[in-house]
Amino acid sequence: MRSDIVRPVRLADYRPPDYLVDTVHLDIALDGAATRVVATLAVRPNPKGRSGAALELDGDALTFVRAEIDGAAPAPETYAAASDGFTLHRPPQRPFVLTIETRLDPASNTQLMGLYRTASCTCTQCEAEGFRRITYFLDRPDVLAVYTTRIEADKAEAPVLLANGNRIEAGDLPGGRHYAVWHDPFPKPSYLFAMVAGDLAHVADEFVTASGRRVRLEIHVEPGKEGRCAYAMDALKRSMRWDEEAFGREYDLDVFMIVAVSDFNMGAMENKGLNVFNDKYVLASPETATDLDYANIEAIIAHEYFHNWTGNRITCRDWFQLCLKEGLTVFRDQEFSSDQRSRAVKRIIDVRNLRSQQFAEDAGPLAHPVRPELYNEINNFYTATVYEKGAEVVRMLKALIGDAAFRAGMDLYFRRHDGEAVTIEDFIACFAETGGRDLGQFMLWYRQSGTPEVKATGQWDAKTRTYRLELAQTIPPTPGQPSKEPMVIPVRLGLVGASGDLPLRLAGRPFDGIVALTEPSRTYVFEGVRERPVPSLLRGFSAPVKLVHELEEADLLTLFERDSDPFNRWQAAQSYATGLILRAVRKPDLPIDARFVAAIGTFLDDARRDPAFAALTLTLPSETDIAREIGVNVDPDAIFAGRQALRGAIGRALHGQLMRLREELAGAGPYSPDAAGAGRRALRNAALYLACGSGRAEVLAAVARQFAAADNMTDRHAALSILTLSDVPEAEPALQSFYERYRDDPLVIDKWLMVQAQIPTTGTLDRVKRLMGHPAFSIGNPNRVRALIGAFCSGNPTQFNRADGEGFRFLAAVVLDIDGKNPQLAARLVSALRSWRSLEPVRREHAGAALRGLAEAPSLSRDVSDIVGRALA
Numbered sequence: 001m002r003s004d005i006v007r008p009v010r011l012a013d014y015r016p017p018d019y020l021v022d023t024v025h026l027d028i029a030l031d032g033a034a035t036r037v038v039a040t041l042a043v044r045p046n047p048k049g050r051s052g053a054a055l056e057l058d059g060d061a062l063t064f065v066r067a068e069i070d071g072a073a074p075a076p077e078t079y080a081a082a083s084d085g086f087t088l089h090r091p092p093q094r095p096f097v098l099t100i101e102t103r104l105d106p107a108s109n110t111q112l113m114g115l116y117r118t119a120s121c122t123c124t125q126c127e128a129e130g131f132r133r134i135t136y137f138l139d140r141p142d143v144l145a146v147y148t149t150r151i152e153a154d155k156a157e158a159p160v161l162l163a164n165g166n167r168i169e170a171g172d173l174p175g176g177r178h179y180a181v182w183h184d185p186f187p188k189p190s191y192l193f194a195m196v197a198g199d200l201a202h203v204a205d206e207f208v209t210a211s212g213r214r215v216r217l218e219i220h221v222e223p224g225k226e227g228r229c230a231y232a233m234d235a236l237k238r239s240m241r242w243d244e245e246a247f248g249r250e251y252d253l254d255v256f257m258i259v260a261v262s263d264f265n266m267g268a269m270e271n272k273g274l275n276v277f278n279d280k281y282v283l284a285s286p287e288t289a290t291d292l293d294y295a296n297i298e299a300i301i302a303h304e305y306f307h308n309w310t311g312n313r314i315t316c317r318d319w320f321q322l323c324l325k326e327g328l329t330v331f332r333d334q335e336f337s338s339d340q341r342s343r344a345v346k347r348i349i350d351v352r353n354l355r356s357q358q359f360a361e362d363a364g365p366l367a368h369p370v371r372p373e374l375y376n377e378i379n380n381f382y383t384a385t386v387y388e389k390g391a392e393v394v395r396m397l398k399a400l401i402g403d404a405a406f407r408a409g410m411d412l413y414f415r416r417h418d419g420e421a422v423t424i425e426d427f428i429a430c431f432a433e434t435g436g437r438d439l440g441q442f443m444l445w446y447r448q449s450g451t452p453e454v455k456a457t458g459q460w461d462a463k464t465r466t467y468r469l470e471l472a473q474t475i476p477p478t479p480g481q482p483s484k485e486p487m488v489i490p491v492r493l494g495l496v497g498a499s500g501d502l503p504l505r506l507a508g509r510p511f512d513g514i515v516a517l518t519e520p521s522r523t524y525v526f527e528g529v530r531e532r533p534v535p536s537l538l539r540g541f542s543a544p545v546k547l548v549h550e551l552e553e554a555d556l557l558t559l560f561e562r563d564s565d566p567f568n569r570w571q572a573a574q575s576y577a578t579g580l581i582l583r584a585v586r587k588p589d590l591p592i593d594a595r596f597v598a599a600i601g602t603f604l605d606d607a608r609r610d611p612a613f614a615a616l617t618l619t620l621p622s623e624t625d626i627a628r629e630i631g632v633n634v635d636p637d638a639i640f641a642g643r644q645a646l647r648g649a650i651g652r653a654l655h656g657q658l659m660r661l662r663e664e665l666a667g668a669g670p671y672s673p674d675a676a677g678a679g680r681r682a683l684r685n686a687a688l689y690l691a692c693g694s695g696r697a698e699v700l701a702a703v704a705r706q707f708a709a710a711d712n713m714t715d716r717h718a719a720l721s722i723l724t725l726s727d728v729p730e731a732e733p734a735l736q737s738f739y740e741r742y743r744d745d746p747l748v749i750d751k752w753l754m755v756q757a758q759i760p761t762t763g764t765l766d767r768v769k770r771l772m773g774h775p776a777f778s779i780g781n782p783n784r785v786r787a788l789i790g791a792f793c794s795g796n797p798t799q800f801n802r803a804d805g806e807g808f809r810f811l812a813a814v815v816l817d818i819d820g821k822n823p824q825l826a827a828r829l830v831s832a833l834r835s836w837r838s839l840e841p842v843r844r845e846h847a848g849a850a851l852r853g854l855a856e857a858p859s860l861s862r863d864v865s866d867i868v869g870r871a872l873a
């Protein structure tokens, strides 16, 4: 784990493995600190590798016990075994069986990579390079093997023994022990290996596939939590059906298992047939989970399930191809949620998230291409760029070649590459074929980092009834990429007239609503334009770019009121609000534009038609959105004040209307997490938040009543947030009662930690420090750390970025502490500093000093030193 010399890994250096492993037989005997692993590998020289090469197996923190080749101990000079690798200097140049025994202590594994202990079980996490912490192996995704896993454990301690595939044998052993043998017939890379042993309860169900195969479904949880699995199970069944209908993909084993664990570095993991989940994304009840939690559970259950085809059946040749499985699978889960809920609403939420995470990443020192070409530490590339921008790239591909060719391309991909470890080129080749076009320029989306800027200028000519639209693209320089080539950018657009979309002709033909900009700039002349239109550009956010246009506020209002594209209706309101906040930041004394407030008032009259959409429209641009818009010399305090000014103006003018709307939407029967109910609650709470901007006592009283009387976590949590973040006297008793009520429920207590970490006042840093000593907090648990420290550093712009630098120094100290235990978690926290260069000089100096302090710390993990090094470069 500690390494002083960091040797970057380069895509250009890829070589096929010199040896292949056809089968793996793992015998894992759990026995506390002396857990024994015997791996039996059927090895053979790879015809595509270098003949006669040494066999170098990866290892990480392993204790070697013994090795055998074809059943005999090798001579000591023929091999080398260390904690970080096992080498056979001259392996047989024919198939042979290599047996290696190692010892492990899962309880001392605080990195949560490899085999580790969590509350009620011992489990594994192998992606990306955790398998080498269980046994020596060719721990790379292009070595596919068939796994058989025998687990042995104390029966009372670990009555449940699970691994990938189907269970083929089980039985009791002397001394209160028992065993189970699992076999997974599908060849897979080591990162998809999983086993779980523990005292778990489960709920079971069944799914019958399109071709009539019966699949047993199991969700395993800590005993007592079975009652919180129903939504996850339902989401799983809907995901399985959807993948059959939307992509023709059926499940392929007899059983599909999910295990929820309370210590997990990420959201969840798609191990073949045995997904392991952060319990935050499985457990839900109306009393403990918000609508957002439910939506996340649905999306992540789907995401991991969809990996069975995009990731597992077809996997990545190497880790540079990570987006091959992640971008594609995010695209698939986004499509699923769109079909299950509202497509327009889902799109807005996804774009909001893309902009706040990925655009920020792309604009700072950690920018990297969707397919990076070099890494120091692969764990640091599970990023918004690989995942979210990766999904946008797939979406653009679909937009460019059309729905039918896209589906045909996916079918071809599944047919051609099933069982293989492939590259982005292999993937794109399928669509070049079915779309009948050259996708060479499209590949730049995988290679060039940075968010392209598209500048639009338009002119209507009354005489010729034409509208000339010029689109020009530029791509800013990013680390390692000073200059860029023009990309292919799909721009969906329309022209909006007095009574909606105008019918258009382009180049003599009816316009189909989308152009592909391939040059640095191009002018499109639309014909038959009878009135001065307002251009509605980048509809549905058809490309992950920054659109720069010259629309005036009146034009934005036109789009807000009349655009047929819901995304751009929302975008128009956001752009208008962004402009107002920017003005308030620059000129705090000017009053807020009454026309916008009036337009919101008019909008409220109709808001009940689509509550979820209305809630998004009423959600003001975030402080981070505004900071990104400003770009340089950012002062988070000024942004906070500007945003509050707009909120206050809306609240003061419209509180009556907002509170009435909230009343009208109240309680239609018992809580249900479905999209319609969630939409109503979202709108009620968005209205309440804005009304609260008025500072009126009766509004605050309504919030306090909602907190006390809520029959679900969504409403209770929304009220708690409003009270706490508004820093009113009602906040402390609410926090107190919330804690008392949920003190035994760590996932709910995370919400309590999070909301306190986000209070935008100067006492918060001390509060966070105090809470780190609270019994509810644990520095070893990633969920707790993210809820308290992550929320403070990434979700509290004014207090983390304190002008005195205390927020940055706090982060650096915590990172050093956590780095000794869990480098992955530590590295993720540091990325809160990814936009440090855009701060105003005083804060920038403090942030830089904190980063430099980290860089100089002795024995930094590779994870943290990679992030810090790039942030400072």
Ligand code: PHE
Pocket: 125, 127, 128, 265, 266, 267, 268, 269, 270, 303, 304, 326, 382
């Ligand atoms: N592959 C997991 C997912 O997307 C993410 C993950 C990566 C989990 C690394 C654990 C470790 O869905």
Ligand code: ZN
Pocket: 303, 307, 325, 326, 329
């Ligand atoms: Zn994934």
